[in-house]
Amino acid sequence: MQRMATSSNSSPLHAAGFAGAAGTVGAAPVFSPLYQQIKALITRSLQDGEWKPGELIPSEADLAARYGVSQGTVRKAIDELAADNLLMRRQGRGTFVTTHHEEQVKFRFLRLVPDAPRGDALRMERRFLECHRVRASTEVARSLDIKQGDMVLEIRRVLHLGGAPVVYEDIYLPGTAFRGLTAERLERYTGPLYALFESEFGTRMVRAEEKLRAVNASADEAALLEVESGQALLSVERLSFSYGDRPVELRRGLYSTTHHHYRNTLS
Amino acid sequence: MQRMATSSNSSPLHAAGFAGAAGTVGAAPVFSPLYQQIKALITRSLQDGEWKPGELIPSEADLAARYGVSQGTVRKAIDELAADNLLMRRQGRGTFVTTHHEEQVKFRFLRLVPDAPRGDALRMERRFLECHRVRASTEVARSLDIKQGDMVLEIRRVLHLGGAPVVYEDIYLPGTAFRGLTAERLERYTGPLYALFESEFGTRMVRAEEKLRAVNASADEAALLEVESGQALLSVERLSFSYGDRPVELRRGLYSTTHHHYRNTLS
DNA sequence: GAGTGGTCTAGACCACTCC
């Protein structure tokens, strides 16, 4: 472990390399704290699959020994990774890699909630309309950072909440990473989609950006969601990222918001 | 400063009080870390106006001396308050109370952005349609935690972005706290509304919850936003909170999303 | 150069989980 810039630390591990060149007239000094470097190393291990979703990572003391830094420094790195939802700490047990196979995490990416919570509101049903391979349009290619015309997997589905159709989604995934995904596989799987992606295709959704707008339902869309044509629907365009801010999913959802709303917190 | 539960700290300040009763068979043990107590004390000082928005608070060393704890403990308390956007740290200068009078914070609560950023997209113009006192409806009273029929201030306005009307808002504020607010005062003020509330009425918006849905524009709404009647609009119902999770503003916005969208980040 | 927050360390003890 070595500092990126100035360092007067007495440990030989820290004094190496850049100490002389730091803070001088040269190009960018770019000071990078030790814990940020540790954070990057841990992220790399997650990305490389050294520790898989749901698994226990080594204790803080072990990691401190491994990287040759104090436990406090590892602690700060893990604190940030936990804040980013990449890791989950559990006192007395250890630190675990976050996974989409967990009740508490299931609705982290679906912000639609019923206006008046009812007993059967939790009941969610999925109907897959389509799952086929197509060539990426300009827009899809740009979003997923692939070449136009590359193969992508398109999935279309409807979600029913409390018995009624509420969400229609059109999902695009890079073809290479999701080669083995078929309609039959989707039908058979009962958990969240992101849990399937994670365990079967090694792609974990870490973070996403959404663009929301209101649109009038087309005749087709209205039929799917069982509303009047022209009815206002919430359009949610989501770009999901995996480790290292790599875009891996583009999704366009249409939400019927007559009995549900999208909740958000500003702070 | 004393611990809420067990403590074997040698300092007399920490050993007092609860040490004997902690972790025993009695009622709730309720362990509360020291830094959480410090955080509460600092929050109280903010609430009481000891340090006003934009002002510098005492240094970590001073606060540590004041509360009789180590600097590290004060540091952790301030870290969390900074994460909650109540304080802002600036290396080399000190820690400041967050204020709405600042460029960088101005769009913290308005998540609407132009689809294609243009030069004049920043230009925002406001037109106040109404500013009067009415009696609180059941719904408004429940949201603002006041009694039905209490006086509330209602403000209606339209925001123009890049020359066109894009946002129509209906705002409700508790009458007592905003006694002196008039239409004339609103017209004269040029900064953000929340900045006015903060400096003139001592009410700082700290956090908010929003409920989004898509609705079809009524004839009146369509006229205000210069769209067709029936056009899909984004309805944003916002409840804003001040220090201590006290609700202080209810707002219903209608956003025209033909050239703008509401951006959100999931993590 | 004085003062501030930011980083890093080392060590002690506490709360929690599981064997």
Next chain:
DNA sequence: GAGTGGTCTAGACCACTCA
């Protein structure tokens, strides 16, 4: 009781700001 994360302390030094 062993092992884990959680809290708290004390001290050193670094990066940054401003006078």
